[in-house]
Structure formats: C-alpha cells, structure tokens
Amino acid sequence: MRRRQQHPRATLPPAPGATPTGPLAGANPADLEREAGVARLFALHYSSMLRLAVLLGADDPENVVAEAYYRIYRRWRRLKDVAAAEAHLRSTVCDLTRMRIRHLQVARRHEEHPARPTDETVASAENTALLRDDQRVLIDALQQLPARQREALVLRHWLGLKESEIAAAMGITRGSVKTHTSRGIAALTQAMEARR
Known part of the structure; x- marks a missing residue:
C-alpha cells in the first residue's frame, strides 16, 4: 500500500498588525x-x-x-x-x-583553450541581433570603454544620477566623475562616427 505524500500547506502572510507565526514568531524586532x-x-x-x-x-x-x-x-x-x-x-x-x-x-x-559557444552564447547573440543597428553600435562602443568611463556614463545617462551620487557610487571625487564622463562621451562620439 502506497503512502500519500504530504504537501506543505500554503500560508498567507499575517495581516498588518497581527502577531507573526512560524519562523518569524518571537523574532527580534x-x-x-x-x-x-x-x-x-x-x-x-x-x-x-x-x-x-x-x-x-x-x-x-x-x-x-x-x-x-x-x-x-x-x-x-x-x-x-x-x-x-x-x-x-x-x-x-x-x-x-x-x-x-x-x-x-x-x-x-590564463585559459589554455578558447571556450566553445554555449546555448547561452547563442541566445545572447540572438538577442543582440534583435537590437536595432544603432543600439548595437552604441552598446558595443560602451563595452569597449575603460570600466570607470563606462560606469560614469551608465550612472549619469541611464540612471540619471547627480555627480555627487555618481561619486559616492564609484568611490571617487566629483572632479573624477566629470573627467571620466567627458572622456567617455568623447570616446563614444568618436566610435559612433567611425562606424557610420
């Protein structure tokens, strides 16, 4: 005779103001x-x-x-x-x-043999192919920038952060943020113009 397997019952979170039960019961505030x-x-x-x-x-x-x-x-x-x-x-x-x-x-x-393409690489290539041409060029150019310039541009233009917030996120001064941003913009502009 086979035993029926017991499944745990789903529980709803406690209502606001209710005392928690289960793993959080008696937990430190x-x-x-x-x-x-x-x-x-x-x-x-x-x-x-x-x-x-x-x-x-x-x-x-x-x-x-x-x-x-x-x-x-x-x-x-x-x-x-x-x-x-x-x-x-x-x-x-x-x-x-x-x-x-x-x-x-x-x-x-230090890798002796280059890695063979995997399913993830193929999926990534398909996603890249779906991007519009100018987007692909921009993303490729962005990936070629030095890390600090890329970070400054992404934080500034994609997330819309202020210089002080970018400086805090990157652990650098506001002056360095300005330098990395202006150099990154110049490099991106040059790369985009060269590919047109």
Missing part, C-alpha cells in the same frame, strides 16, 4: 525591521540594479545583484541611514561588477 526593509528595497530597486549590472558589462548580472542584496542584508544594522540603502546598494553593484570583470579578464588570460 530589529530582525523584522531588517526583513521588511530589504524586501522594500528589493521591490523598489531590483529592476534598476539589474539594468545597471547589465550596462556595466556583468556577465552574470542576476548573481551580481543577488550578492549585492545579500551584502545589504548582512550590513543592515550597520547602515547609519537606512534611507541611504539605495545608494549603498548601487555602489555595491558597481564594485561587484568591477571585481567580476577583473576576475574574468585574469581567467581568460
């Missing part, structure tokens, strides 16, 4: 605040952080963003201003993307 704060941050900014990682050239943007949220979760109690969590998250995505790109560059230098 600071833990509940952290859970709610990170959940809010995720709901509000996940898509923009994912776009940021993609535009900065991350080969695995979902993992970069997931790691950034994990780091925010771990540091939540140490954040002096919870309202500044978005800026901290943005800075973490920039740092993790930069580290990931450096790691891949080193790994590729």
Whole structure:
C-alpha cells in the first residue's frame, strides 16, 4: 500500500498588525525591521540594479545583484541611514561588477583553450541581433570603454544620477566623475562616427 505524500500547506502572510507565526514568531524586532526593509528595497530597486549590472558589462548580472542584496542584508544594522540603502546598494553593484570583470579578464588570460559557444552564447547573440543597428553600435562602443568611463556614463545617462551620487557610487571625487564622463562621451562620439 502506497503512502500519500504530504504537501506543505500554503500560508498567507499575517495581516498588518497581527502577531507573526512560524519562523518569524518571537523574532527580534530589529530582525523584522531588517526583513521588511530589504524586501522594500528589493521591490523598489531590483529592476534598476539589474539594468545597471547589465550596462556595466556583468556577465552574470542576476548573481551580481543577488550578492549585492545579500551584502545589504548582512550590513543592515550597520547602515547609519537606512534611507541611504539605495545608494549603498548601487555602489555595491558597481564594485561587484568591477571585481567580476577583473576576475574574468585574469581567467581568460590564463585559459589554455578558447571556450566553445554555449546555448547561452547563442541566445545572447540572438538577442543582440534583435537590437536595432544603432543600439548595437552604441552598446558595443560602451563595452569597449575603460570600466570607470563606462560606469560614469551608465550612472549619469541611464540612471540619471547627480555627480555627487555618481561619486559616492564609484568611490571617487566629483572632479573624477566629470573627467571620466567627458572622456567617455568623447570616446563614444568618436566610435559612433567611425562606424557610420
């Protein structure tokens, strides 16, 4: 005789003001605040952080963003201003993307055999082919820029951040932001004109 397999019952989240049950029952109020704060941050900014990682050239943007949220979760109690969590998250995505790109560059230098195309490469090629020609040229030119110039341009023109916010995200001065932005624009303009 076969036993019926028991499936866990779905539970709804408690109503506002209700006492939590289950894993959060008896939880520290600071833990509940952290859970709610990170959940809010995720709901509000996940898509923009994912776009940021993609535009900065991350080969695995979902993992970069997931790691950034994990780091925010771990540091939540140490954040002096919870309202500044978005800026901290943005800075973490920039740092993790930069580290990931450096790691891949080193790994590729030491690779003995070039990697064969995978299904992901083919899917990526199909997506690229669907982009309009001018978009493809712009994205290719953007990917050829030095990392700092690319970061400054993406933060400024795709996310619309102010110089002070860009400086905080990149960990540089406002003057350096201006320098990287102007050099990046000049290089992009030259690349776009050369391909026309």
